[in-house]
Amino acid sequence: MSALATQTIVQPLPPSVKSASRLESVLHTFGLDPALTRARRCLLSLQNPDGHWRGELQGDTILESEYILLMAFLGRENEVKVRKAANYLLSQQRPDGGGWSNHPGGPVDINVSVKAYFALKLAGFSADEPAMRLARAEILRLGGAVQCNSYTKFYLAFLGQFPYENCAAVPPEMLFLPRWMYFNIYAMSAWTRTIIVPLSLFYAHKPVRKIQAERGIAELFVDDPHRPLWPHTPTRRLFTWTNFFLAADQVIKWLEVWGPQTVRKKAIDMAAAWMVEHFTDSDGVGAIYPPIIYTIISLHCLGYANGSPEMQYALKQLDALMIETDDTLRVQPCFSPVWDTALSLNALAQADAACGVALAPQPGSARPQGAIAKATRWLLEREVRRPGDWSLMNPGIEPGGWFFEYRNGFYPDVDDTAMVLMGLARSGQAWDRCGTPLTPAPSPARGEGSLSPDAPSARGERSLSPDAPCAGGEGSLSPAVQRGINWLLAMQNRDGGWAAFDRDINHEILTKVPFADHNAMLDPSCPDITARVLEALGQFGIRVGHPQVDRGIDFIAKMQDARGCWIGRWGVNYIYGTWQVLLGLEASGYDMNLPMVRRAVAWFQEAQQENGGWGESCQSYDDPSLAGQGVVTASQTAWALAGLLAAGEAHSDAVHRGIHYLISTQGPDGNWIEDQFTGTGFPKVFYLKYHMYRLYFPLMALARYKNAQTINNEKADDSVNYAWPATVQR
16 A cells, blocks of 8 residues: 555544634534543553653664675574564565665665665575566666665675675774864764774675575676776766765775785774774664674674674674564664653643643652653663763863663764753753742743843853752752753854754765765754754743854754745654744744744645645655655644744644644544654655654644643743853853
């Protein structure tokens, strides 16, 4: 069945409810309160006993394919798990049988399809089977396996299907480069760094596991893959960075043959030490799937026995990512417990506020032992208190913040840190002493303009010491929250925006390196993370008038699309980016009547579909004209609603129709059905389905809607207002 065939049919909103003045009809006829209650109950039922949440994180089939390829390299391709992974691969083939996509409903992807085809052959499937013939024809139509990217070619190389000489060079000598040099590994994105260091080790050894010819994929090559090939297509113009790096690639390969081997050995030792060091306080290097795979191969090349602690450690991290059923096996790219817990905490706190549930304990009382208290305790236990890669290019900052996974101490990230801080603030758990939050300061009513730059809280004139009392003398910020805010402020880029893991990883030249074709070499500022930081800072009174907030808003303004929307780096796509920007601007005290906001509102209204929902395909990254178009989903509808509510559209027809869509499509268990991928790993390359997005984001939207209505369309300001230093102390 095609993705379009799963489109939910929603009965149209009756005329009596289409008027923005008929609020009661929406609340009572369509059951807002019961919907909130069901979703809240469903979310609580998914909480683990220790207080955290974690939903499945699903990627495309390269995960299962690469697992099978790894098992073949290790000589374990006949294991039962391999056959189960192959069964899953077949179940995910496009309905027309013509290959595999990197997201549901997407076009055939050459890398995903070649890996799947090869994996199935290694698992024992014949090239003559109907599904294989159809896939092969589509792969050849796209130019054959030689059209794959660098990372796919490495998988083909270690199984003898493609020569290392035609792969992009990934020399371990890169680790020799000092941090002040333009091309050092710390000028690359964190995820690229965790991939290429172990990759450089097995590239240096160039291992090959010979397989039987009938299990190979010679039939997927249009031309002989062993003839000399550039690892990337040169440009017509001679003097370009692409051609420079291609020339450097050839020099490196010449030096590998004729250069002193003592240098290569020292580089291998350095890369191996870096890799093993990053096992510390981590569920694998970077705690993500690709480096775990490369680590296993590298350890094998370095001579580690299967029973060695290092190899057992890496294999354990891989096994943990598997979800096995009677007939299938699928692999997750990583775990998302901190992210899911922080978002669930935000959703639960907002739902409890909408339903009138007390969030904070009474003065002098012990902390509650309920779901929120358990979640906050679990999150606080995972605060990062050690320096990581980020600190090498951003020295002098006290460690703080949170990561995405269970353990990933080298790599806290801005997005998770911001979301955790918001969850702690909204749930009243960001303050020590008696545990009560600061008394919220009044915000300007919508339409009265931005916060005055002359206000002390806006300028950030006074520093807050760890023991400073909050408003009313009821408590003070917890040290973890103070460290988290300081860390966020310290991670701002020179252009005013925020990125995911590091500061100023934006050297465009590096995108011309031959192995940079995964479209994720850099970690530049992006509107969605910048806006999420602004939303988090706004919960603590750091708003318009604070110089770092103002610079962040300037960055957002420069990034707005001419149509009024913003691109999303970590979610699909323009709906995600635009939603988060509107929430960040509102929390910052920005005037939501200004043209930048109204253009975004108009874009959301235009993108709304006939059934009242919103949807957008991953294809909008390849074709921006598809922005805001696609199969309607619960998560993207919730994002659009939250953005419109932040812009003061609580009584608009668009919002009522969107709320009606969510209520009408909710299941009896309180959850929603969602088949599409709405998360983004690497744009144009790798997308994600967060299985909890379909629950906690709609719950947030419903709660925000009720909160907006119950306060008679006044701004529900759950933030607090105190002074913070105008610039972070380094």
